[in-house]
Amino acid sequence: MRGVDHTEAPATQVDASVRELSATAENPAAMPTALAPAWTATSGVTPTDHTTAQAPMVIDNVVIVPEQQGLRALDLSTGEERWHYRRDIRLCALSTSDGLVVATFDGPAGCGETVSLRPETGQYFSTRRSLVSKSPAAIRSNTHSGVYSDHFLELWRNDLVRVVEYGDIPATAEPNLQPHPECSIVSALTRVEFLAVLNDCAGTARLVLQDAKPDESREPEVAADIDLGASTPDMRLVAIGQDTAAVAMGDGVRSYRSDGTLLSSTPLPPPAPAASAVISAPTPGKDETALPRVPLTADLPHHMTWFSPSGLIGFNPNELDRAFEFPEATGTPAAWGKHMLMPVADGIAVIDGDTLKVIGTLLLPPVSNANGTEAPSASAAGPTALSVVGNTLLVQRGHRISAMTIVG
Numbered sequence: 001m002r003g004v005d006h007t008e009a010p011a012t013q014v015d016a017s018v019r020e021l022s023a024t025a026e027n028p029a030a031m032p033t034a035l036a037p038a039w040t041a042t043s044g045v046t047p048t049d050h051t052t053a054q055a056p057m058v059i060d061n062v063v064i065v066p067e068q069q070g071l072r073a074l075d076l077s078t079g080e081e082r083w084h085y086r087r088d089i090r091l092c093a094l095s096t097s098d099g100l101v102v103a104t105f106d107g108p109a110g111c112g113e114t115v116s117l118r119p120e121t122g123q124y125f126s127t128r129r130s131l132v133s134k135s136p137a138a139i140r141s142n143t144h145s146g147v148y149s150d151h152f153l154e155l156w157r158n159d160l161v162r163v164v165e166y167g168d169i170p171a172t173a174e175p176n177l178q179p180h181p182e183c184s185i186v187s188a189l190t191r192v193e194f195l196a197v198l199n200d201c202a203g204t205a206r207l208v209l210q211d212a213k214p215d216e217s218r219e220p221e222v223a224a225d226i227d228l229g230a231s232t233p234d235m236r237l238v239a240i241g242q243d244t245a246a247v248a249m250g251d252g253v254r255s256y257r258s259d260g261t262l263l264s265s266t267p268l269p270p271p272a273p274a275a276s277a278v279i280s281a282p283t284p285g286k287d288e289t290a291l292p293r294v295p296l297t298a299d300l301p302h303h304m305t306w307f308s309p310s311g312l313i314g315f316n317p318n319e320l321d322r323a324f325e326f327p328e329a330t331g332t333p334a335a336w337g338k339h340m341l342m343p344v345a346d347g348i349a350v351i352d353g354d355t356l357k358v359i360g361t362l363l364l365p366p367v368s369n370a371n372g373t374e375a376p377s378a379s380a381a382g383p384t385a386l387s388v389v390g391n392t393l394l395v396q397r398g399h400r401i402s403a404m405t406i407v408g
């Protein structure tokens with residue numbers, strides 16, 4: 001490829017010790033003592049950008065850090081660069097799936113130049129070219145990755161072979177295969193072999209539930225096509241299970257099974273001051289309707305979560321009904337053994353995974369800029385996103401990723 005700056009790293013044996021947990025992590029009622037700073041890095045984009053996954057991306061012992069025109073892979077323990085991949089064109093989407101790093105760049109036909117790389121070494125795995133919008137969002141599961149914009153969605157398997165195309169297909173030679181090509185795509189989520197797409201069809205919201213592995217990629221296999229009534233400005237998908245999906249519309253959340261059955265309908269709590277302080281409002285004059293509405297979500301071992309204007313909301317996995325809410329949250333959580341770690345205004349709240357009660361708060365160690373001044377707080381930088389590997393906590397606040405050791 002032209003305009004590529006690509007380094008690789010030698011293959012090394014994955015150090016399993018970094019994933020070992022302390023005894024405190026396995027006791028849900030036990031409280032760790034502190035967070036010790038390990039290293040910091042700067043990202044080219046923030047967790048709220050559509051470009052990337054919303055929490056720090058970790059595969060094996062490698063942390064993937066996005067840049068404006070590429071990415072770099074850092075050693076989890078030291079923060080030192082292992083390899084990088086950069087282009088002379090803009091990075092449009094970045095995610096991890098099925099043990100690979102998947103990066104999409106802005107080529108001559110839109111954001112459709114995609115490469116997958118092995119995380120330990122940076123070696124090429126697959127490449128593909130697609131016709132995609134200039135402003136896509138990343139979509140991923142443990143088995144699939146892809147991109148979607150306001151009118152088109154592509155989903156790929158790990159070798160980047162397309163398994164689903166949905167929407168207004170560019171340059172199609174086979175019309176009448178898509179259920180709603182005239183509608184805009186508001187948001188989309190996928191898990192295992194299930195894909196949910198929320199459409200806005202001239203003011204009517206439609207939830208289209210379908211197979212993520214149809215017999216023919218160009219012909220969606222729709223399980224349910226649900227009329228949700230009048231569209232709302234803030235509607236979006238907020239959770240997905242193996243055969244369930246939840247949509248937030250107006251002041252409530254509704255969840256559906258793949259056959260179209262309504263499973264639950266619950267009101268949203270009122271807006272929370274802590275969440276409202278870090279969730280940015282649309283920029284005046286900017287056409288937000290043309291951008292995918294990507295929710296801030298995170299999976300826990302026994303719940304799915306959504307960081308909303310009402311704070312952190314947790315869903316039960318079977319019916320996606322509301323399991324808990326934490327209005328004090330300032331971003332998305334991560335599991336640490338039998339605990340849940342959750343960002344709050346004054347640090348990281350530690351939650352007993354059995355009782356779902358806060359047992360204490362760990363103060364974040366100060367992070368300094370290169371000139372020695374203190375970095376902006378989490379609230380000033382937007383929502384905070386967490387990832388945990390063993391006893392290492394990764395905290396992304398704005399453009400900064402900080403690695404910390406959980407002590408005790």
